[in-house]
Amino acid sequence: MKIFGSFLALATAMNNGVARTPPMGWLAWERFRCNTDCKTFPDTCIGENLFMEQAERLVKDGWSAVGYDLVHIDDCWPLRDRVDGKITADPARFPHGIKWLAEQIHGKGLKLGIYGDMGTHTCGGFPGSMGYEKVDANMFAEWGIDMLKYDGCYSNDDQQKIGYPAMSQALNNTGRPIIYSCSWPAYQGGLPPQVNYTLLGEICNVWRNYGDIQDDWDDILDISKWWGDHADVLVKAAGPGKWNDPDMLIGGNYALTVNQAQVQFGIWSIVAAPLFLSTDLRTMSKEMRDVYQNTAVIAVNQVSD
Ligand SMILES: *[C@@H]1O[C@H](CO)[C@@H](O)[C@H](O)[C@H]1NC(C)=O
Ligand SMILES: *[C@@H]1O[C@H](CO)[C@@H](O)[C@H](O)[C@H]1NC(C)=O
Numbered sequence: 205m206k207i208f209g210s211f212l213a214l215a216t217a218m219n220n221g222v223a224r225t226p227p228m229g230w231l232a233w234e235r236f237r238c239n240t241d242c243k244t245f246p247d248t249c250i251g252e253n254l255f256m257e258q259a260e261r262l263v264k265d266g267w268s269a270v271g272y273d274l275v276h277i278d279d280c281w282p283l284r285d286r287v288d289g290k291i292t293a294d295p296a297r298f299p300h301g302i303k304w305l306a307e308q309i310h311g312k313g314l315k316l317g318i319y320g321d322m323g324t325h326t327c328g329g330f331p332g333s334m335g336y337e338k339v340d341a342n343m344f345a346e347w348g349i350d351m352l353k354y355d356g357c358y359s360n361d362d363q364q365k366i367g368y369p370a371m372s373q374a375l376n377n378t379g380r381p382i383i384y385s386c387s388w389p390a391y392q393g394g395l396p397p398q399v400n401y402t403l404l405g406e407i408c409n410v411w412r413n414y415g416d417i418q419d420d421w422d423d424i425l426d427i428s429k430w431w432g433d434h435a436d437v438l439v440k441a442a443g444p445g446k447w448n449d450p451d452m453l454i455g456g457n458y459a460l461t462v463n464q465a466q467v468q469f470g471i472w473s474i475v476a477a478p479l480f481l482s483t484d485l486r487t488m489s490k491e492m493r494d495v496y497q498n499t500a501v502i503a504v505n506q507v508s509d
Contacts, residue, residue: 218409250280262275276480316351317352320355322388352384388408444508453483
């Protein structure tokens with residue numbers, strides 16, 4: 205990886221200076237999905253409580269010390285409609301708002317990621333950013349957001365060609381370095397000629413190439429096989445500031461044994477994937493923690509130029 209890293213550093217990458225190594229942290233989706241019912245599920249619904257508690261665990265259980273420093277919100281955080289033209293966090297679930305949450309997270313020495321969608325709606329039916337790129341990027345920057353996962357539901361090929369570069373430019377215009385994760389190639393089948401990896405590397409820091417990971421060992425085999433089959437394309441596409449993303453780490457949930465989690469972690473590290481845990485850190489076993497806090501494996505993933 206070191207050889208590839210040095211070589212690829214010469215190629216053009218998105219010029220925002222972030223994600224020089226694959227981003228690491230915790231992302232809500234695979235484990236917590238779109239549970240907005242905080243009355244019935246106060247501990248696991250998508251609300252500020254969940255993000256505050258996972259952030260606390262990242263610090264207290266030694267995660268941030270080995271590099272897992274991003275707390276990442278996924279879909280289903282806002283109200284169903286814009287308020288005064290702005291995407292608005294559901295005040296019942298985020299009573300203090302996202303800016304406050306970012307301040308709290310930053311106060312712990314961590315970063316905050318948020319989710320948007322380049323179409324008319326997010327996959328869960330919440331407001332998308334099509335036509336609102338400037339407004340939304342400015343709002344994310346003003347809140348102190350450090351990473352944007354930008355999904356592609358409710359958009360077509362032609363709209364994606366405009367929308368993904370438009371958000372990249374809008375983020376750049378804010379002046380705040382924000383890691384930009386594009387789901388674009390996953391909506392284009394993941395491979396050339398539909399996917400132009402040269403262009404992606406110029407406008408995105410991270411991109412999801414393939415379908416959403418599920419809590420299932422067979423899915424890890426399927427994703428790994430796809431990565432192996434297309435290594436010729438994928439290896440060339442990646443480098444400092446621009447990474448392929450096979451999706452989240454799922455150990456600590458219901459499907460994987462500790463050994464299976466080690467296999468996923470090993471493969472993800474070798475392919476220089478972003479390392480986002482998606483599990484409940486409050487209940488993760490010591491054995492599972494040890495898998496993902498293995499600094500020798502993390503070092504394979506975090507080779508920089
Ligand atoms: C915006 O793009 C310019 C030109 O590529 C670059 O020099 C600058 O660092 C970028 N700024 C941010 C905040 O991404
Ligand atoms: C891919 O994108 C690059 C960079 O924007 C561009 O120079 C090149 O012509 C594109 N390739 C194709 C096949 O469209």
